[in-house]
Amino acid sequence: MEPAEITGNGHVYSFTVNYQRWLPDLEVPYTIVLVEFADHPGVRVAGRLRGCPPEATAIGMEVEVGFEEGPGGYAIPSFVAVGTAP
């Protein structure tokens, strides 16, 4: 088996806005989205949502994938609502 590449925009299956400061330096609130891709049923990608205030997040909204710098120099998935500034 090999990894499969997924391209294109996705849609928000669901989301949560986290308010709890689980770690001392964690900035809250932030939005976590589970994103699905029409051409790849059965796979979701979890990420932060950027460029959209938490209260504007909605199930079904279209997002495009981007990446942001994560701990240890790794890039982590981070989505941007389509039509909003990144």
Add this chain to the structure above:
Amino acid sequence: MSRADIGERRALISGIGHSEIGRQIDRSGFQLTLDAILAAVADAGLAVEDIDGLTAFPPGGKTNLPGYASPDLSEIHDTLRLTTSWRGGTGGGLPFSGAVDAVASGRARHVVMYRTVKEGSAARKAGGRPAYGSIHPHAEGPLAWLLPIGALSPVCQIAPFAARYMHDYGITREQLAWIPVTQRSHAALNPDAVYRSELSVDDYMESRMISTPICLFDCDVPVDGSTAVVISAAETASALRAPVHIEAMAGISESRPFWDQFEDMGRVGYASAAAMWRRTDLKPADVDVAQLYDGFTIEAVWWLEALGFCGTGEAGDFVDGGRRISLGGELPLNTWGGQLSGGRLHAAFGHTAEAVRQLRGEAKDRQVPGAEVAVVTCAGGIEGGAALLTR
């Protein structure tokens, strides 16, 4: 399926016991475990020398949450100077399914199992409920997909599924509030529960949000405490004080077993519930009392639907106002307070112990009169199990 094929009918729940339970108990997990085991063995009407099987949940190995792991099996085995013919194994679904198989197959006669948590002390030490990865600060395995984005707790993982369920069926927080509110009223009658003061729907609505739509009172309470259960072979019944029968049980794992990939967490219990009902002639209407896993409010909601007490998407109406799920209602729910008010004893050990008390008529002020059939479920999330117990 003939009755002879149903292995769980060859097993009994013979004893239950617990240590002191509280937000912070100044005894080690090891001591708490021994307190619970000795209480459970005595409760069964047995002596420690009668015990020939031992298991624990979790079955051992890695944990990345402080205070979560139970003490090591070999430590307990040594301290009690046991001789055992069966050790370890939980079987999945419900934690006692492995022990049931052991006594049903003749591998052992009396198995003790325990679940010990020190999560109350761990939360105190961390200055709040600890994040995943607190012990080993590395994102490995499935958590590698979740920790870097800030899904640092089971709350963040189950919350999107709760949001989706509420969105799809038009369920409101005001409706779901009745689960923690009603369970708190039950906890008021349970001297071992950690939170016993009155909780109102207003208190719930005004409480702080943890991860939408899950607020503080939707989360179970981390505690210190140990619970032990004794599973015995049916042929030993005459030696037991007050055994309870296992009418049917099942634990099905389906869908992708990861918090982000699970197809529809609202349906996690459906396969287990259906498999359990296929093993009995009893029906949902025969159940007198329900002890449904409530790590979060939403898990109890989903179990109500999975077990057929109401239809899919109907649990909001079912629990609204609290009348049906209160003591005196048609389906008293989590009569010990559940994990939301009684404390997170985890893995349905608290739920199982309360089901046994109810069926024996030993639940004191919170006794459901004449309770003959109880249902117990374990977990939501990525897998579940259900059992029907009878007097």
